[in-house]
Amino acid sequence: MKADIHSHILCGIDDGARNLEETAAILRFLHQSGVTHLAFTPHYYPSQQPLARFLEKRQAAFEQVLTLPEAKHFAFSLGAEVYFTPALMNQEDLSDLCYSGTNLMLTELETKDRFSSAMKSRLTQLLDLYGIRPVLAHIDRYDFLKKDVRLLSELQDMGCLFQVNLSAFSSFFSSMKMISLAKKGFLDFLGEDLHRVPRSPAGREAMLERLEKKSRDMVRQADREALNRIFR
Numbered sequence: 001m002k003a004d005i006h007s008h009i010l011c012g013i014d015d016g017a018r019n020l021e022e023t024a025a026i027l028r029f030l031h032q033s034g035v036t037h038l039a040f041t042p043h044y045y046p047s048q049q050p051l052a053r054f055l056e057k058r059q060a061a062f063e064q065v066l067t068l069p070e071a072k073h074f075a076f077s078l079g080a081e082v083y084f085t086p087a088l089m090n091q092e093d094l095s096d097l098c099y100s101g102t103n104l105m106l107t108e109l110e111t112k113d114r115f116s117s118a119m120k121s122r123l124t125q126l127l128d129l130y131g132i133r134p135v136l137a138h139i140d141r142y143d144f145l146k147k148d149v150r151l152l153s154e155l156q157d158m159g160c161l162f163q164v165n166l167s168a169f170s171s172f173f174s175s176m177k178m179i180s181l182a183k184k185g186f187l188d189f190l191g192e193d194l195h196r197v198p199r200s201p202a203g204r205e206a207m208l209e210r211l212e213k214k215s216r217d218m219v220r221q222a223d224r225e226a227l228n229r230i231f232r
């Protein structure tokens, strides 16, 4: 995997990297594993923090990263993992939460239980009023999504895109499920959602190797999508 569109590597802004040393360690790790394009997507919780304050903190954290020698190995994109609550819609302009220079926003659904009509109308609002396309974060975590191809199809027709976490491929059954959804066209992007250097780099490496072997096209396709749509 060359492009990772979901990470918590900026330090001091969310529950990700705790200091700049940790940020540097994660960047070294990703560089060694072959990642060349990396998006920073710190959590943004609309009801907890004014948007302007979040953007200031994100910019300061990003500028710190750029001082690191490890930064030269990557092309970066700056985004956010936006918690998709009604409070978000109180903002007039959400474009700064999209991946740099795009109208794509990594969107974290606020429930794990079910998809509600309120959520659907908010997604429609995001698309129609704000002109923003939601990239639904880690769809592998939501049973109500991954078990419902009709719903995925409906969301796709509306304009939603889908991101899957690498961890979804670490167990056999989950992996089979996600590969099958990818074959049906419901996987646009991959991300690792890293908060720390992985506890077992060797295990992760083995999992990635298996994935590349089994579904090389899927990984290549996700890389291509990321390069074309996010790291333009």
Ligand SMILES: [Fe+2]
Residues within 6 Å of the ligand: 006, 007, 008, 081, 193
């Ligand atoms: Fe995340």
